[in-house]
Amino acid sequence: xxxxxxxxxxxxxxxxxxxxxxxxxxxxxxxxxxxxxxxxxxxxxxxxxxxxxxxxxxxxxxxxxxxxxxxxxxxxxxxxxxxxxxxxxxxxxxxxxxxxxxxxxxxxxxxxxxxxxxxxxxxxxxxxxxxxxxxxxxxxxxxxxxxxxxxxxxxxxxxxxxxxxxxxxxxxxxxxxxxxxxxxxxxxxxxxxxxxxxxxxxxxxxxxxxxxxxxxxxxxxxxxxxxxxxxxxxxxxxxxxxxxxxxxxxxxxxxxxxxxxxxxxxxxxxxxxxxxxxxxxxxxxxxxxxxxxxxxxxxxxxxxxxxx
Ligand SMILES: [Zn+2]
Numbered sequence: 001x002x003x004x005x006x007x008x009x010x011x012x013x014x015x016x017x018x019x020x021x022x023x024x025x026x027x028x029x030x031x032x033x034x035x036x037x038x039x040x041x042x043x044x045x046x047x048x049x050x051x052x053x054x055x056x057x058x059x060x061x062x063x064x065x066x067x068x069x070x071x072x073x074x075x076x077x078x079x080x081x082x083x084x085x086x087x088x089x090x091x092x093x094x095x096x097x098x099x100x101x102x103x104x105x106x107x108x109x110x111x112x113x114x115x116x117x118x119x120x121x122x123x124x125x126x127x128x129x130x131x132x133x134x135x136x137x138x139x140x141x142x143x144x145x146x147x148x149x150x151x152x153x154x155x156x157x158x159x160x161x162x163x164x165x166x167x168x169x170x171x172x173x174x175x176x177x178x179x180x181x182x183x184x185x186x187x188x189x190x191x192x193x194x195x196x197x198x199x200x201x202x203x204x205x206x207x208x209x210x211x212x213x214x215x216x217x218x219x220x221x222x223x224x225x226x227x228x229x230x231x232x233x234x235x236x237x238x239x240x241x242x243x244x245x246x247x248x249x250x251x252x253x254x255x256x257x258x259x260x261x262x263x264x265x266x267x268x269x270x271x272x273x274x275x276x277x278x279x280x281x282x283x284x285x286x287x288x289x290x291x292x293x294x295x296x297x298x299x300x301x302x303x304x305x306x307x308x
Contacts, residue, residue, distance in 0.1 A: 001025075001028055001029075001032075002259070003202070003205055003256075003259035003260065004021060004024060004025050004028065004205065005025070006255075006256040006259055006260060007021055007205045007206075007211075007216075007259070007260050008021050008022065008025065009221075009226075010216045010217045010228070010256065010260065011211075011215060011216065011217070012215050012216070012217055015215050017209065017211055017215065020209075021209070024209075030085045030145075031083070031085055033085060033144075034083040034084065034085025034144035034145065035055060035056065035069050035070070035083045035085075035144075037083075037085075037144045037162060038055075038069065038070055038081060038083040038142055038144055038162065038165070039053075039055045039070065041162055041165055041166065042070065042072070042081075042165075042166075042169075044166055045072070045166055045169060045170070047074060047170065047173050049074060049075035049076060049173075049180060050074070050075045050183055050186060051072055051073060051074035051075065051173075052072075052073055052186065052190060053070060053071060053072040053073070054070070054071045054073070054190075054193060055069065055070045056068075056069065056070075057069075057070075057071050057193065057197055058197050059123070059127060059193070059196045059197055060196065061123065061126060061127060064123065064126075066119070066120055066123045068080055068082070068120050068123075068124075069081060069082050069083045070082075070083065071124070071193070072169060073186060073189055073190065073193075074173055074176075075180045075181045075182075075186065076136070076173055076176040076177065076178075076179060076180060076181070077135060077136040077137065077138055077172065077173065077176035078124055078128065078135050078136070078137045078138075078189075079137075079138055079139055079140070079169060079172055079173070080117060080120045080121050080124055080137065080138070080139030080140075081139060081140060081141075081142055081165075081169075082113055082116060082117050082120065082139070082140075082141045082142065083141075083142050083144045084113050084141055084142070084143050084144065084145075085143075085144045085145045086101055086110065086143065086145055086148060087101075087103070087145040087146070087147045087148050088101040088102060088103035088145075088147075088148060088149075089101060089102045089103065089148075089149050089151045090143070090148055090149065090150050090151060090152075091151050091152040092112075092114075092150070092152055092153065092154040092157060092159065093152065094154055094155065094156060094157065097112060097115075098112070099111070099112040099113070099114075102151075113141040113159065114141060114154070114157040114158075114159065116141075117139050117140070117141050117158070120139065121137050121138065121139050124137045125137045127196070128189065128192075131188055131189055131192050132181065132185055132188070132189055134179060135179075135181065135189075136176050136177070136179075138158075138172050138176070139158065140158040140159065140160055140165075140168055140169075140172070141157070141158065141159040141160070142160055142161070142162055142165050143159065143160070143161050143162065144162045148161070201263070204258070204259065204260055204261055204262055204263060205259060205260050206260055206261055213261050213262075216260055216261060218272060218273045218274070218275060219253070219273075219274070219275055220237055220249045220250050220252075220253045220274050220275070221249065221252060221253060221256075222237075222239035222241065222242060222244055222246070222249065223244070223246055223249060223252070224239060224242050224244035224246075225239060225241050225242040225244070227239060227240075227241040227242070229275060230246070230249050231275075232274075232276045232278075232281065233245075235247060237249040237250065250274050250285055251289060253273060253274050254270070254273075254274075254289065254291075257269075257270075257273050258304055261273075263303060263304070264294075264301040264302065264303045265286075265301060265302050265303075266298075266299070266300065266301045266302075267279060267282050267283055267286060267298075267300065268298070270282050270285070270286055270302075286302050289302075290305050291303060291304065291305055292304070292305050
């Protein structure tokens with residue numbers, strides 16, 4: 001999310017992507033609000049057996065990466081819950097596999113959340129195959145918007161509104177059969193989930209949205225007034241707009257660079273992005289930051305230190 005704000009801030013004036021990225025931010029914020037509502041409601045869940053739930057679960061199996069909104073791991077089954085915060089009148093056409101919303105007379109097609117749910121259920125079956133292969137994996141899409149009306153209800157897709165979620169989850173649990181896993185087995189699954197989750201790395205936003213790095217404004221941002229393009233004066237950064245000095249202002253510029261442009265930075269790229277001339281000053285700054293250096297000579301590059 002912070003990366004998206006940094007991207008918006010650094011898009012060149014007149015960039016055709018500005019409205020698109022603002023809309024992406026709006027959607028991400030709506031998504032987060034929806035997930036929060038889902039988790040809040042899940043606190044009301046009571047089942048006859050042991051269970052635990054995890055929100056915003058990022059996992060990977062080789063190249064297969066997923067981000068699951070919520071996982072309820074119970075002593076009978078594992079339930080994937082996907083939250084969709086979409087307001088308006090919603091239509092699911094199962095015959096054509098289409099999903100769209102209608103608001104003020106305008107129909108907007110939306111990617112069908114049922115298929116995302118199915119992918120995540122398949123993923124979880126595969127993910128748990130080595131730890132707890134007997135566990136049944138099921139799930140549902142939960143519509144979390146306060147003002148959404150499902151006009152054409154899907155008969156086969158498990159898509160429900162937030163207010164009925166607790167009942168639906170309870171039904172899924174009750175119909176999962178009598179197999180009961182022990183607390184120890186659930187502990188193993190929990191540990192496995194927590195170990196697998198930190199590895200998720202987002203691609204740089206320019207790559208994700210196919211934005212040319214030329215559309216990104218370089219420069220060190222003033223922490224006082226927000227203007228880009230502080231000047232390096234001896235061992236500090238100076239803002240021409242407000243006069244503020246800051247020795248470490250380049251650190252957030254490098255963080256922006258990793259979010260937006262590339263996961264690694266060379267001395268040359270650092271100088272271009274932070275707009276400084278001296279290779280030696282650049283080298284000193286890069287080496288004194290909390291980064292991991294790879295290689296030597298001109299091809300030497302730095303990456304984020306993920307072990308923090
Ligand atoms: Zn300033």
